[in-house]
Amino acid sequence: MPAPKGHEPYPGCEKGGRPKVYDRKFIENLADELLEWLKQGKFCWFERFALQKDINPDLLSKFASENKKFSGAYEQAKAHQRIVLIEGGLMKKFNYNMTQLLLGHHYGVFEKKETHLTGDVNNPLAFVLNGIDGQTKDLVNEGN
Numbered sequence: 001m002p003a004p005k006g007h008e009p010y011p012g013c014e015k016g017g018r019p020k021v022y023d024r025k026f027i028e029n030l031a032d033e034l035l036e037w038l039k040q041g042k043f044c045w046f047e048r049f050a051l052q053k054d055i056n057p058d059l060l061s062k063f064a065s066e067n068k069k070f071s072g073a074y075e076q077a078k079a080h081q082r083i084v085l086i087e088g089g090l091m092k093k094f095n096y097n098m099t100q101l102l103l104g105h106h107y108g109v110f111e112k113k114e115t116h117l118t119g120d121v122n123n124p125l126a127f128v129l130n131g132i133d134g135q136t137k138d139l140v141n142e143g144n
Helices: 023-042 047-052 060-066 066-092 094-108 126-132 136-142
Strands: none
Touching: 023 047, 023 060, 023 066, 047 060, 060 066, 066 094
């Protein structure tokens, strides 16, 4: 609500007006700008692009869901970011723990840990007993 006639605007409401509405043309121009920004290769975190454009970074995914052209640019930005993180991690440019966290959280890339133990879940010592089964009688028979 604007200030009463002849009254100074309330603090924080100096600009006034309604929230921004982003039309198709604006979003598609933004897609072109995002692709150009990626070509510069200066940054890997594309949310920085949104902040430089004075746009809430959360709107990028909303634009991608609403506009096919922006969706393509957004997917390209995510692929670029993933590649930079992986290559930066391999070349030890980035902190390992932070790279692992970001890849896991944003891209579902996790370190796979496998164990090859076999046995009975209800009898956890079964694999040990199976390993020595049949060998104890040889110990007794060797003495004869």
